[in-house]
Amino acid sequence: MLKLVDLTVGYGAFHATHGIALEVRAGTVFALVGANGAGKSSTIMSIAGHTEVHGGCIEFDGQDITHLPINDRVRRGIALAPEGRRLFADLSVAENLMLGGYARPRAEEAANRDMVLDLFPRLRERLDQRAGTLSGGEQQMLAIGRALMAGPKMLMIDEVSLGLMPKAVDICYAAIARLRERGITVLLVEQSTKRALEAADDVCVLESGRIVWSGTAAAARQDPAVIEAYMGLAGDGAHG
Numbered sequence: 001m002l003k004l005v006d007l008t009v010g011y012g013a014f015h016a017t018h019g020i021a022l023e024v025r026a027g028t029v030f031a032l033v034g035a036n037g038a039g040k041s042s043t044i045m046s047i048a049g050h051t052e053v054h055g056g057c058i059e060f061d062g063q064d065i066t067h068l069p070i071n072d073r074v075r076r077g078i079a080l081a082p083e084g085r086r087l088f089a090d091l092s093v094a095e096n097l098m099l100g101g102y103a104r105p106r107a108e109e110a111a112n113r114d115m116v117l118d119l120f121p122r123l124r125e126r127l128d129q130r131a132g133t134l135s136g137g138e139q140q141m142l143a144i145g146r147a148l149m150a151g152p153k154m155l156m157i158d159e160v161s162l163g164l165m166p167k168a169v170d171i172c173y174a175a176i177a178r179l180r181e182r183g184i185t186v187l188l189v190e191q192s193t194k195r196a197l198e199a200a201d202d203v204c205v206l207e208s209g210r211i212v213w214s215g216t217a218a219a220a221r222q223d224p225a226v227i228e229a230y231m232g233l234a235g236d237g238a239h240g
């Protein structure tokens with residue numbers, strides 16, 4: 001579904017990744033893990049079209065999307081729940097969802113909204129509440145829900161569990177499992193490995209912009225110490 005080939009991305013003269021290669025299979029959950037500053041966000045932001053590509057290419061659904069505008073990527077089925085949520089704090093839950101689905105036909109928008117509210121009943125109870133007044137966990141649900149309103153083939157979530165209460169982490173990971181059952185591919189980013197390794201089919205560990213380990217999550221679970229070692233101090237699993 002997604003293939004990064006020798007991908008170098010960054011900011012001006014600065015390279016945040018150095019020729020990374022990975023492949024996300026359709027219908028699977030892929031975890032991109034690594035310590036703070038490893039280049040995880042830069043990588044997924046480049047897939048969404050927000051970070052400059054300095055070299056290599058990004059293929060999605062068999063097509064080169066390296067230089068496509070952001071909206072074209074959304075239309076092809078790539079959605080992003082960004083780090084820090086980036087919700088419209090003064091707008092309601094319902095309005096935030098509506099903005100995520102603006103590019104879809106009416107009928108599809110309604111179906112996507114039903115799917116999101118079915119996935120996160122908590123949001124249904126709070127449709128009229130301002131996004132800025134939601135708890136951190138509810139905001140993460142809304143960020144994921146808003147991304148799903150675009151009806152993506154692949155959903156990318158940056159820092160699923162960072163700063164969330166354990167209960168909210170459970171809800172988000174349960175949603176990821178259900179999306180996988182529905183055939184939606186998920187590319188998730190995490191600083192804490194435990195939940196990511198449980199949820200994923202495939203894993204890749206990023207360190208200083210380079211892939212230092214990749215393989216199946218089953219293999220990673222057999223030897224978590226190896227993964228933790230690559231992740232350094234930030235991989236202490238503090239978020240569960």
Ligand SMILES: Nc1ncnc2c1ncn2[C@@H]1O[C@H](COP(=O)(O)OP(=O)(O)O)[C@@H](O)[C@H]1O
Pocket residue numbers: 011014016034035036037038039040041042043
């Ligand atoms: N907007 C930016 N401008 C310049 N450098 C940045 C920017 N965003 C991130 N970086 C740098 O890119 C590197 C990777 O950051 P990032 O992709 O955010 O890592 P992670 O998501 O793994 O914590 C870091 O050295 C960071 O300082």
Ligand SMILES: [Mg+2]
Pocket residue numbers: 040041042083158159
């Ligand atoms: Mg990040």
